[in-house]
Amino acid sequence: MTPAPDQPFRALTGMRDVLAPESARRRALVARFAATVELAGYREVQPPLVEELGVFLRMGEATDVVTKEMYDFEDRDGTRVALRPELTAGVVRAFVQHHPTTPWKVWYSGTNFRHERPQRGRYRSFEQVGVEVLGVDDPDLDVEVIALAWASFAAIGLRQVRLLVNSLGEHEDRDRYNEAVRDHFLARRSELGEASLATLKRNPLRLLDSKRPEDAGAVAAAPRIEDFLSPAAAAHFERVQDGLRALEVPFEVAPRLVRGLDYYRRTTFEFVADALDAAQNAIGGGGRYDGLAEDLGGSPTDGIGFALGVDRMLLACDAEAVFPAQDEGVDVFVVDLTGGAAARDLTHELRSAGVAADRRFGGGSMKSQMKSADRSGARFALLVGEDELAAGQVTVRDLRGDAPQSGVARDEVVAEIHRRLGT
RNA sequence: GUGGCCGUAGCUCAGCCCGGUUAGAGCGCCAGGUUGUGGCCCUGGAGGUCGGGGGUUCAAGUCCCCUCGGUCACCCCA
Numbered sequence: 145m146t147p148a149p150d151q152p153f154r155a156l157t158g159m160r161d162v163l164a165p166e167s168a169r170r171r172a173l174v175a176r177f178a179a180t181v182e183l184a185g186y187r188e189v190q191p192p193l194v195e196e197l198g199v200f201l202r203m204g205e206a207t208d209v210v211t212k213e214m215y216d217f218e219d220r221d222g223t224r225v226a227l228r229p230e231l232t233a234g235v236v237r238a239f240v241q242h243h244p245t246t247p248w249k250v251w252y253s254g255t256n257f258r259h260e261r262p263q264r265g266r267y268r269s270f271e272q273v274g275v276e277v278l279g280v281d282d283p284d285l286d287v288e289v290i291a292l293a294w295a296s297f298a299a300i301g302l303r304q305v306r307l308l309v310n311s312l313g314e315h316e317d318r319d320r321y322n323e324a325v326r327d328h329f330l331a332r333r334s335e336l337g338e339a340s341l342a343t344l345k346r347n348p349l350r351l352l353d354s355k356r357p358e359d360a361g362a363v364a365a366a367p368r369i370e371d372f373l374s375p376a377a378a379a380h381f382e383r384v385q386d387g388l389r390a391l392e393v394p395f396e397v398a399p400r401l402v403r404g405l406d407y408y409r410r411t412t413f414e415f416v417a418d419a420l421d422a423a424q425n426a427i428g429g430g431g432r433y434d435g436l437a438e439d440l441g442g443s444p445t446d447g448i449g450f451a452l453g454v455d456r457m458l459l460a461c462d463a464e465a466v467f468p469a470q471d472e473g474v475d476v477f478v479v480d481l482t483g484g485a486a487a488r489d490l491t492h493e494l495r496s497a498g499v500a501a502d503r504r505f506g507g508g509s510m511k512s513q514m515k516s517a518d519r520s521g522a523r524f525a526l527l528v529g530e531d532e533l534a535a536g537q538v539t540v541r542d543l544r545g546d547a548p549q550s551g552v553a554r555d556e557v558v559a560e561i562h563r564r565l566g567t
Numbered sequence: 568g569u570g571g572c573c574g575u576a577g578c579u580c581a582g583c584c585c586g587g588u589u590a591g592a593g594c595g596c597c598a599g600g601u602u603g604u605g606g607c608c609c610u611g612g613a614g615g616u617c618g619g620g621g622g623u624u625c626a627a628g629u630c631c632c633c634u635c636g637g638u639c640a641c642c643c644c645a
Contacts, residue, residue: 423640428645
């Protein structure tokens with residue numbers, strides 16, 4: 145036997161237990177999201193939590209997510225595997241593996257893992273919902289996808305969300321731009337701090353959304369992506385903007401929005417929750433990743449998608465005081481003063497009939513049982529005492545109204561409760 | 568990975584600066600007031616390795632060091 149720990153076990157750093165009523169709230173959020181995207185023909189996909197490490201490496205050799213934050217380990221057979229840090233790579237891998245007919249429109253929800261220093265809105269284990277579409281190049285699809293994310297926020301009542309959009313251009317455009325940005329910052333390297341210089345070496349584009357005040361001057365003067373877009377990429381981006389205007393989805397063009405993952409091409413976008421005063425106020429983001437399927441060993445296939453952070457969306461809901469957590473109680477609570485058999489049988493009967501019912505175990509005084517009934521949130525208390533037992537009755541008491549309590553024949557209790565609940 | 572702040576009852580916190588008898592409050596929980604009636608009120612009760620370890624001291628919740636955890640920011644991103 146392993147000896148008991150000096151201190152009680154607790155959840156790992158950055159990992160949290162979600163208790164009621166917050167757990168129900170999360171489930172409700174996912175349900176709203178699912179309803180929103182299924183209305184547009186998306187179907188759920190559930191990729192595994194663990195993939196071969198190489199699947200995730202396609203997110204970018206230069207990204208922190210890949211280089212420093214992955215929970216990777218050697219499996220028993222020596223395979224290098226990792227807990228997913230996001231879902232896009234796994235979904236595209238599934239596409240490559242099963243080659244479903246295109247367009248393949250899917251949605252997902254699930255937990256991801258990144259080993260980062262936790263802070264408000266950033267945890268090592270976090271949940272996302274999102275969609276991916278494989279096999280369509282049409283800019284109107286970009287519009288559909290962005291509009292769905294927008295509709296998802298509306299579905300939970302979030303209002304203070306800003307949509308930022310940008311185009312990173314085709315593969316070659318992005319590469320040329322990357323060079324230009326590197327040259328620009330190299331020329332002004334004296335202005336940059338040590339940390340920024342390291343970023344410059346690894347991934348120059350990331351410097352564009354640096355929050356370090358000393359970088360601000362150099363960032364403001366950096367070359368702009370629109371000057372590097374090919375005619376085709378520019379036309380694509382124009383069409384996306386036209387579509388967003390047509391659907392009345394408000395947006396801002398953000399030329400320095402580069403996003404973190406290397407696989408993004410052309411359209412990229414991000415959703416910022418203005419109600420959140422925390423540093424982690426990006427509640428969602430996405431874009432096109434036209435080369436990813438090929439990188440994972442499939443044939444060249446266009447792709448686009450987004451992911452929304454469930455934790456952050458709920459924090460934003462808190463900040464806006466919308467989509468509150470609701471503690472769902474039972475419908476009825478059985479109070480039994482005759483030893484417990486009546487409670488045992490009545491709750492069973494009620495539940496079998498679809499009525500949410502609870503009771504208190506271990507007996508207790510009338511007062512204590514009534515107290516439990518009140519706290520359970522039940523609408524009705526069903527009382528069984530010696531009198532009721534002898535008379536073959538149950539007393540029905542309305543805990544939320546002022547109607548007088550009344551006796552109901554034992555055999556008719558379930559029907560009576562259905563009638564009173566309107567079910 | 569770097570830095571600031573914070574760890575005292577289930578929860579929110581006071582006490583720490585100026586070490587000194589049995590460590591407090593509010594809320595919550597339990598019981599009683601009401602021999603079978605919850606929510607309000609009153610009374611009582613249970614509940615604490617003062618995050619952990621070491622040090623200074625006659626004496627440490629209080630001072631010092633280490634460590635673990637939390638939190639916020641950088642970084643990164645959802």
